[in-house]
Amino acid sequence: MTDSKKRSDCPISCSLEIWGDKWSLLIVRDLMFAKQCTYGDFLKSDEKIATNILASRLQTLEENGIITKSVHPDSKAKVLYKLTQKGIDLLPLMIEINLWAEKYYDLPADRKAMLKEVKKDKEKFIETATNDLKK
Amino acid sequence: MTDSKKRSDCPISCSLEIWGDKWSLLIVRDLMFAKQCTYGDFLKSDEKIATNILASRLQTLEENGIITKSVHPDSKAKVLYKLTQKGIDLLPLMIEINLWAEKYYDLPADRKAMLKEVKKDKEKFIETATNDLKK
DNA sequence: CTTTGCACTTGCAAATTGCAAGCAAAATTA
DNA sequence: TAATTTTGCTTGCAATTTGCAAGTGCAAAG
Known part of the structure; x- marks a missing residue:
């Protein structure tokens, strides 16, 4: 489950291995510019990401330290996603x-x-x- | 064959539709930093892109005006790929x-x-x- | 205590990827 | 001039990933 198969030492390549796809940076965008930060918010974005893809991207972003999950202050049923410092960077x-x-x-x-x-x-x-x- | 299916007007999304994958920006990198500019050069890069994927990426990069093909000055058998202004940008x-x-x-x-x-x-x-x- | 909302998971068909082999034109070698 | 190699792809096919739809389990609201 880890990223054991690093293609090269190139920083461009390493970066692309984390967020080099059509969806990951859209999640970052939502967190950064639109302040959308729940699972449902991401689903509502214009590009209409599929729910299974969203779940998988959120997982790899979390695994790579770009985002973190926490309990939403409004309700235990909601999950609040936030950018880490690495994500903010x-x-x-x-x-x-x-x-x-x-x-x-x-x-x-x-x-x-x-x-x-x-x-x-x-x-x-x-x-x-x-x-x-x-x- | 055109990009008729634009997901949204978001510039991040539009950009990702062009080069949002694990390979396209590596080609740009080679052209930009390593001055590698033939088909064979790209194949030789550390990340070992598959030849059919390379061909398909070069095509979409060309279709989107990021790169251009021309005849290599050394030989008619070689193709010289170059960044356009849009690519340089x-x-x-x-x-x-x-x-x-x-x-x-x-x-x-x-x-x-x-x-x-x-x-x-x-x-x-x-x-x-x-x-x-x-x- | 039933219904709704939220965050996922599952199943499956379709598309994309990755590997290997093949191929035609140009260049090099014999 | 003929045979071999180089170069830039294309093709076939198995494996992985995507995208769509439906389903699940827990929390909160009515």
């Missing part, structure tokens, strides 16, 4: 994905607004958002 | 992946050396490397 990468996509595709208004802030002072934005996510 | 994203991985995993010496340069002046590094890749 993906923020600069997520921002760069947005900036790349902005150059070549149409973005939704809210994401455009966010990038406007990013461009004013990227480091400041990252610092503020990081502190926000740590709460 | 993935550099900041690739750097952030390296920086993230550096924080949590061991990197090979040459990549560490590169990141040392990056940290001195990220913007300068990107500018220089971008100009290099345009040649």
Whole structure:
């Protein structure tokens, strides 16, 4: 069950082994930008991830220390997913994905607004958002 | 054959539809950092991509305007793959992946050396490397 | 104490992956 | 000029992964 079969020492390759698929970074996105953090929230996202895939991705993200599970303060029936520091550290990468996509595709208004802030002072934005996510 | 089935307008999702798998960014990496640019070069990389997968990834990267094929100056039998501007624009994203991985995993010496340069002046590094890749 | 909500699990068909072998055109060697 | 090798793929097939639908078990609400 562990990641015993590392393809190489390349950091790009190691990273892709964790979140290199069509879904994992969407979960990170939800936790980072949309503040969606329950299983049901993830299922409700636009891309319509299948429930078994979601469960499997949440597990590997947890196994790799990107997210943690905890009991939701509202109810024991709910599970609250949160980004760990390692997960929060993906923020600069997520921002760069947005900036790349902005150059070549149409973005939704809210994401455009966010990038406007990013461009004013990227480091400041990252610092503020990081502190926000740590709460 | 086109990407008619767009999952959502989210830039993260759109990006992942192009290069969200375990292999595509390794090809970009080879073109970007290792200057490997023939079919055979890609096959020789540490991660040992299967030849049919390589062919399919090269095709979708080309279809999405990330890379272009041209005749190798040395020989008509060889194909030279190059990053387009859209591909070169993935550099900041690739750097952030390296920086993230550096924080949590061991990197090979040459990549560490590169990141040392990056940290001195990220913007300068990107500018220089971008100009290099345009040649 | 029954019904609803939430977080999953299970079963199965369809698609994708990975391995090995094959193939045609160009280049090299004999 | 003919035979061999290199290069960039394609093909066939088994194994794994995905995606869809239905089901399950526990907590909370009515």
